[in-house]
Amino acid sequence: MVDDRIDCERPHVLSFNEIKQAVERIESGIIHTPLCEAKLSKHMDYNIYLKCENLQYTGSCAERGMRNALVAYGEKIMDRGIIVPSQGNMALGAAYHASFFGIPVTVVLPDRTSPALAHRCTELGADVVLYGTSYDDALAYAKKVQRESRQILLSADDPLVMAGLGTVGIEIITQLPETDAVIVPVASGALLAALLVSCKRLKCSCLIYGAECAKVPKMMKALQAGKPVSVPIVSNLAEGLNASRVGDNTFATIKGRLDRMLVVEESYIARAMISVLERERLVTDCAGVCAVAAVMQGLVPELRGKRSKNIYAQKQCFRNHLRSMGETRDRQGGMCAEQWKRRLGSPVSFYTTWARC
Incomplete structure (x- = not known):
């Protein structure tokens, strides 16, 4: 089956109604994670809160997206199964929730994937395929398999997955209505697009920023070009953000609506991870602290004294x-x-x- 939910010629713009439907679908299957005031705030002139999605069962908000997609498909997905290309978090979320429903799941990971992560996917019930050197290779392989089989391909750019991710934004504004800004780490950009829709709908004055590593600035390049473009993957600490291109549905949702994109130097990402471990006693990976790093680098001086949220999207360390x-x-x-x-x-x-x- 050819996946018609991701069409670069006719991209899908995510709606708030889709996110509201996702809230109901995933209610019983995910953790409503806390929004914690960061101890870092005492050492910086910012009021920082952390949305600790690293406390989900598999360590990331990817679970929300996968859970929503699986519930939305219902019984028709049971026999066909799913195939999920991923760098880690989507694979773990898919393995956990597909196994819960008894749905066959294959995850496709790059060859360089940590053995511990691949083993964890296997433990959760997934068939693991290691292919290529990047997420793009894994995605291409998954698409090839999908065309030759009855499996349904789920990726971060799928509208159902994006809608599930958007529930994070609803929780943020509900937990702290005074939120002034949200800073979101950017891999494919799906989480950023989803939070832009949900947070802006509930509080139109809330500023939404994306944060990505300077070595792989795919969202910044896309915004400059006016369309998704490919950038080379340069080795860096924030491996979890290493997509060479943002999603088509993601970009269509973000275009013209994002307040600002923040490009973070790798040295600040390292400092942020150290600070989070030392002061917050939270273990996350370098991709997960990219938003904190943006603040430490001084990229958002307009937020001094305001309440900003930094999303911890993952903890695979x-x-x-x-x-x-x-x-x-x-x-x-x-x-x-x-x-x-x-x-x-x-x-x-x-x-x-x-x-x-």
Whole structure:
């Protein structure tokens, strides 16, 4: 079956009504995560709150999107199953919720995917396929398999998945109606598009910002070009944001409505992860702290003294991330890279290292 829900010639613009329907569909299957005032606020001239989506069962808000899509399809998806290309979070969310409903699920991950993440997907009940070097390769493979099978392809750019992600925005404005701004990490851009729709509808004065790593600025390039364009994937700490191109439905929803796009330097992403671990005692990966990094870099001076929300979209943190982060911070001054490598051999030594910095 050819997927007609993602058509670059006729992109779908997400509506608030779709998100409201998603709220009802996923109500019993996800965690309504807390909105926590960040301890970082005491050390910065910003009132920062963290929407801790890393507390979902598999560690990210991707669960909301997958749950909504599976419930919306209902019984007709039971025999056909789904195939999900992903860099990690969508795969975990799909594996968990598809297994809950007894739906066959195949996840396609890039070859370089952490063995721990791939194993976790298998534990949750998914068939795991490792293919290619990037998300784009995984997506191309999934589309090929879909054309040759009866499986339904679900990706972040699917309108049903986007609608599920939009429920995060409804929770934010409900939990803190005085919200002035929301800063969202950008991978494919689906979460940003979904929150733009939900937050702006509930509070039109709420500012919506996207945040992405400067090494892979796919959303900024798309906004400049007026359409999605491909950018090269350059190795960086925020691997979870490494999509070479934003989604067509995502861009159609965002175009002309986003308040600003923030391009964050990698060194600030490393600093943000360290600060979040030290001060908030929260474990997330570098993609998940990109929004905090944008504030630390001084990219939003207009928000000083206002209530801004930073979305923690994920928490997949593995040893290779920790080493890379330490070495990146070292380039800014501190322990030598060799010291980091020696000390990051176990979780205990990892926490000890941070405590001494």
